[in-house]
Amino acid sequence: xxWEVVIGLEIHAQLATKSKLFSGAATSFGAEPNTNxxxxxxxxxxxxxxxxxxxxxxxxxFGHAVNAEIGMTSVFARKNYFYPDLPKGYQTSQMDHPxxxxxxxxxxxxxxxxxxxxxxxxxxxxxxxxxxxxxxxGMTGIDLNRSSTPLLEIVxxxxxxxAKEAVAYVKMIHSIVTYLGICDGNMAEGSMRCDxxxxxxxxxxxxxxTRTEIKNVNSFRFIEKAIYSExxxxxxxxxxxxxxxxxxxxxxxxxxxxxxxxxxEDANDYRYFxxxxxLPIILEQSYVxxxxxxxxxxxxxxxxxxxxxxxxxxxxxxxxxxSRAMADYFEIAAKVSKNTKLAANWVMGEVSKFxxxxxxxxxxxxxxxxxxGLLLSRIEDNTINGKTAKDVFQCMWLGEGSADEIIDKKGxxxxxxxxxxxxxxxxxxxxxxxxxxxxRASEPDKRKKMIGFFMGQxxxxxxxxxxxxxxxxxxxxxxxx
Amino acid sequence: xxxxxIRSLAQKLRxxxxxxxxxxxxxxxxxxxxxxxxxxxxxxxxxLALKQAHAADEAIxxxxxxxxxxxxxxxxxxxxxxxxxTTCASKMLHNFIPPYESTVTGRVKMAxxxxxGKTNMDEFAMGSSNExxxxxxxxxxxxxxxxxxxxxxxxxxxxxxxxxxxxxxxDTGGSIRQPASFCGITGLKPTYGRVSRFGMIAYASSxxxxxxxxxxxxxxxxxxxxxxxxxxxxxxSAETSTQDYLESIEAPLTGLRIGLPKxxxxxxxxxxxxxxxxxAIKEFEKLGATVKEISLPNLNLSIPSYYVIAPSEASxxxxxxxxxxxxxxxxxxxxxxxxxxxxxxxxxxxxxxKRIMVGTxxxxxxxxxxxxxxxxxxxRLIKEDxxxxxxxxxxxxxxxxxxxxxGLGEKTSDPVAMYLEDIYTLSVNLAGIPAMSVPAGFSNGMxxxxxIMGNYxxxxxxxxxxxxxxxxxxxxxxxxxxxxxA
Numbered sequence: 033x034x035w036e037v038v039i040g041l042e043i044h045a046q047l048a049t050k051s052k053l054f055s056g057a058a059t060s061f062g063a064e065p066n067t068n069x070x071x072x073x074x075x076x077x078x079x080x081x082x083x084x085x086x087x088x089x090x091x092x093x094f095g096h097a098v099n100a101e102i103g104m105t106s107v108f109a110r111k112n113y114f115y116p117d118l119p120k121g122y123q124t125s126q127m128d129h130p131x132x133x134x135x136x137x138x139x140x141x142x143x144x145x146x147x148x149x150x151x152x153x154x155x156x157x158x159x160x161x162x163x164x165x166x167x168x169x170g171m172t173g174i175d176l177n178r179s180s181t182p183l184l185e186i187v188x189x190x191x192x193x194x195a196k197e198a199v200a201y202v203k204m205i206h207s208i209v210t211y212l213g214i215c216d217g218n219m220a221e222g223s224m225r226c227d228x229x230x231x232x233x234x235x236x237x238x239x240x241x242t243r244t245e246i247k248n249v250n251s252f253r254f255i256e257k258a259i260y261s262e263x264x265x266x267x268x269x270x271x272x273x274x275x276x277x278x279x280x281x282x283x284x285x286x287x288x289x290x291x292x293x294x295x296x297e298d299a300n301d302y303r304y305f306x307x308x309x310x311l312p313i314i315l316e317q318s319y320v321x322x323x324x325x326x327x328x329x330x331x332x333x334x335x336x337x338x339x340x341x342x343x344x345x346x347x348x349x350x351x352x353x354x355s356r357a358m359a360d361y362f363e364i365a366a367k368v369s370k371n372t373k374l375a376a377n378w379v380m381g382e383v384s385k386f387x388x389x390x391x392x393x394x395x396x397x398x399x400x401x402x403x404x405g406l407l408l409s410r411i412e413d414n415t416i417n418g419k420t421a422k423d424v425f426q427c428m429w430l431g432e433g434s435a436d437e438i439i440d441k442k443g444x445x446x447x448x449x450x451x452x453x454x455x456x457x458x459x460x461x462x463x464x465x466x467x468x469x470x471x472r473a474s475e476p477d478k479r480k481k482m483i484g485f486f487m488g489q490x491x492x493x494x495x496x497x498x499x500x501x502x503x504x505x506x507x508x509x510x511x512x513x
Numbered sequence: 514x515x516x517x518x519i520r521s522l523a524q525k526l527r528x529x530x531x532x533x534x535x536x537x538x539x540x541x542x543x544x545x546x547x548x549x550x551x552x553x554x555x556x557x558x559x560x561l562a563l564k565q566a567h568a569a570d571e572a573i574x575x576x577x578x579x580x581x582x583x584x585x586x587x588x589x590x591x592x593x594x595x596x597x598x599t600t601c602a603s604k605m606l607h608n609f610i611p612p613y614e615s616t617v618t619g620r621v622k623m624a625x626x627x628x629x630g631k632t633n634m635d636e637f638a639m640g641s642s643n644e645x646x647x648x649x650x651x652x653x654x655x656x657x658x659x660x661x662x663x664x665x666x667x668x669x670x671x672x673x674x675x676x677x678x679x680x681x682x683x684d685t686g687g688s689i690r691q692p693a694s695f696c697g698i699t700g701l702k703p704t705y706g707r708v709s710r711f712g713m714i715a716y717a718s719s720x721x722x723x724x725x726x727x728x729x730x731x732x733x734x735x736x737x738x739x740x741x742x743x744x745x746x747x748x749x750s751a752e753t754s755t756q757d758y759l760e761s762i763e764a765p766l767t768g769l770r771i772g773l774p775k776x777x778x779x780x781x782x783x784x785x786x787x788x789x790x791x792x793a794i795k796e797f798e799k800l801g802a803t804v805k806e807i808s809l810p811n812l813n814l815s816i817p818s819y820y821v822i823a824p825s826e827a828s829x830x831x832x833x834x835x836x837x838x839x840x841x842x843x844x845x846x847x848x849x850x851x852x853x854x855x856x857x858x859x860x861x862x863x864x865x866x867k868r869i870m871v872g873t874x875x876x877x878x879x880x881x882x883x884x885x886x887x888x889x890x891x892x893r894l895i896k897e898d899x900x901x902x903x904x905x906x907x908x909x910x911x912x913x914x915x916x917x918x919x920g921l922g923e924k925t926s927d928p929v930a931m932y933l934e935d936i937y938t939l940s941v942n943l944a945g946i947p948a949m950s951v952p953a954g955f956s957n958g959m960x961x962x963x964x965i966m967g968n969y970x971x972x973x974x975x976x977x978x979x980x981x982x983x984x985x986x987x988x989x990x991x992x993x994x995x996x997x998x999a
Contacts, residue, residue, distance in 0.1 A: 077611070122832055
């Protein structure tokens with residue numbers, strides 16, 4: 033049978049506030065267990081939550097970025113369940129009145145098509161702590177550093193039809209939240225986590241099939257793989273005439289399979305009710321409007337501007353605007369070097385290559401955007417050629433100094449004296465009489481190919497310092513002469 | 514010495530008639546001789562009290578005083594006190610020493626008062642008789658065979674017996690006013706949000722409110738002044754500025770408009786209590802007030818509404834007592850579920866377990882709309898009743914409780930009769946308005962309180978009305994023979 037895949041995603045983005053959603057404790061990652069905590073995060077008797085207004089501002093920013101209705105009155109509700117790392121016995125979340133209502137995103141796919149994904153809602157909630165099962169001799173350790181860290185849970189409509197679409201959507205959300213500066217987007221540290229709701233139905237059928245939820249998938253690659261594996265699992269069952277059990281599943285990246293965590297029957301009755309310790313959040317229109325007006329340029333807007341302003345291709349614009357850090361890096365390099373196309377090629381080429389090799393982000397690059405810009409400007413003004421620039425870049429990457437310092441120290445300045453170049457070319461011609469003879473005996477179209485050999489020899493003779501722009505005409509003249 | 518007002522004690526302390534250390538020691542001696550009979554304290558903080566008294570004496574010598582400097586007070590054992598055992602009268606917290614101070618007790622401390630200890634109460638403030646305490650029932654100093662009321666029964670009994678000058682209490686459905694009425698003292702439940710709940714172990718967060726308990730309205734005013742007001746640590750704390758509760762306390766009552774809700778004088782009200790309340794009203798007329806019958810038609814819905822909302826919130830508030838981080842944990846848990854179940858079965862008393870179950874049920878899927886949502890709708894109606902009434906009257910008066918203090922064990926087997934005790938007090942909490950209980954007479958030797966309900970944030974008016982009444986009467990100065998005898 034021909035099956036249609038139906039996917040809805042719930043993304044938890046940890047908001048980049050300095051302090052927690054309901055306490056003044058720091059949100060920094062990696063502190064000693066239970067040190068980033070206050071009475072509130074520990075669930076002490078008598079402790080009361082105080083709402084972090086910064087989280088509110090961030091949630092409203094996100095709402096605007098996905099064209100959503102903003103909840104002018106939103107209400108915190110308690111989601112009640114027992115778990116050792118849930119210190120109060122309830123999670124403070126939002127239920128009936130979320131801060132962000134329905135919106136949508138137009139997601140561009142690799143093949144150039146665009147699909148619209150509806151966003152049901154996004155709500156604020158606090159994270160739980162962590163249970164540590166190792167090193168406690170059969171006991172469980174509890175670390176409440178993460179307790180009450182602010183999360184924005186972004187719930188999509190079941191509008192996604194493939195693993196590729198899902199990943200493109202998640203990447204877009206990732207790029208939006210990092211652009212807005214409301215989430216660091218670090219999936220490995222759990223700053224962004226994804227739950228995948230997936231079902232299959234015969235193509236053309238209106239009703240949805242029974243779905244499963246795959247919890248806490250924490251990388252783009254795992255999202256894609258988990259979806260493929262779950263589609264396969266469900267399809268096998270359905271093709272065999274079986275039924276899908278509604279349940280929560282976990283993706284195991286080592287075995288590349290999902291496995292059952294708990295069925296619907298075991299699901300908690302969360303007994304949601306409005307949290308009596310927190311007043312409803314009532315927003316003024318001016319507050320919402322001010323945030324909208326001060327929204328930074330978003331990825332799609334930036335890509336469009338790059339295309340128009342810098343005459344870059346759609347593809348290049350998309351790559352360069354995929355993260356705010358990369359876009360900023362590119363724009364600075366472009367401005368300093370005064371050659372946008374060159375800057376674009378370098379950021380997507382050499383810089384990305386080095387970043388990938390070391391598996392670091394562009395904002396961690398040892399070569400700053402300014403430094404790269406200065407290097408590129410040395411290509412622009414013919415001080416060095418592109419090939420030498422790559423060597424200089426490597427030295428810069430290793431911390432050997434600025435482009436000018438390295439060029440100076442290593443004597444890499446390009447030879448631009450035409451007399452010296454002519455002498456060098458003459459030397460190459462004299463040293464290769466057979467090749468010269470062959471060249472001169474050839475048809476003009478063949479000559480073009482052969483000239484590469486002479487160019488290579490000249491560059492070798494000059495240790496790469498000859499300006500190729502000057503070499504070509506002189507070489508042509510002398511060879512043809 | 515044990516029946517004097519805060520004003521008089523403060524004056525004598527300043528005039529060096531006695532020191533705070535001497536005063537405190539007298540109270541501590543008295544507690545050790547009388548309280549074994551009453552059981553009104555869970556913890557007596559002798560050492561801390563004398564240390565604070567010493568500091569108070571130094572402050573007085575330095576001329577650096579507030580009206581409460583050196584005055585011995587007690588706190589209901591649900592306010593977290595840093596370094597001092599705080600049990601909520603529960604086995605669950607029998608060993609809990611908070612690492613922090615509640616806003617209320619911290620402010621009282623800042624005002625220079627001396628803390629004698631922590632008073633007994635119904636477990637987690639759930640009860641109307643103070644019989645639901647892990648540390649045993651409290652006895653009424655007026656008759657040791659009767660209850661002091663609850664849940665702030667320990668505070669009320671301690672004040673009536675002269676074991677402290679004043680005390681803090683909390684009132685979720687009448688827990689300050691009903692014990693005040695039963696023990697013949699004065700108690701005030703402020704407007705919801707007037708006093709910070711930070712550090713108060715929560716029972717029902719949308720109803721809980723801390724307030725002062727003392728012999729007189731004037732003493733209540735001094736205590737309330739020290740701890741009322743906005744607190745950024747409590748999001749539900751009101752930003753409305755506090756009044757000076759003593760400034761207008763002497764204002765004449767000429768022209769005061771009193772509303773008498775006819776629903777407060779219907780079936781179930783003891784005829785003696787009704788008579789005493791009506792006598793008090795006559796006294797107010799003599800003081801220049803006018804009286805008008807009004808109606809609060811949804812009074813009878815306050816009990817079902819309260820007994821859905823309060824347990825619902827409680828079921829969630831008490832989830833944190835899970836044996837993981839503090840308090841009681843069962844021995845030898847086999848696994849997580851076993852730890853949860855035995856810890857909570859052992860740690861909570863029967864009444865608390867009952868309310869957790871009722872609340873859990875009311876919030877369950879499929880029942881939420883029928884119970885919780887409906888109860889909230891009733892709550893709005895009750896609030897509207899009061900808002901409408903205050904368009905025509907300044908204060909509303911009536912009984913605090915249908916009867917005087919009942920016998921120990923008399924109602925423990927009849928929960929509905931026990932819940933009906935709260936008929937005249939619950940609607941005040943549901944509406945969020947302030948209300949007082951003021952001694953107004955005796956029925957068969959037992960005290961009867963008059964309830965005075967005020968408009969939102971009108972505590973100053975309530976205290977003024979109660980104070981003028983107390984100047985014209987002497988019910989609040991009566992002391993049980995226990996006090997006289999000692």
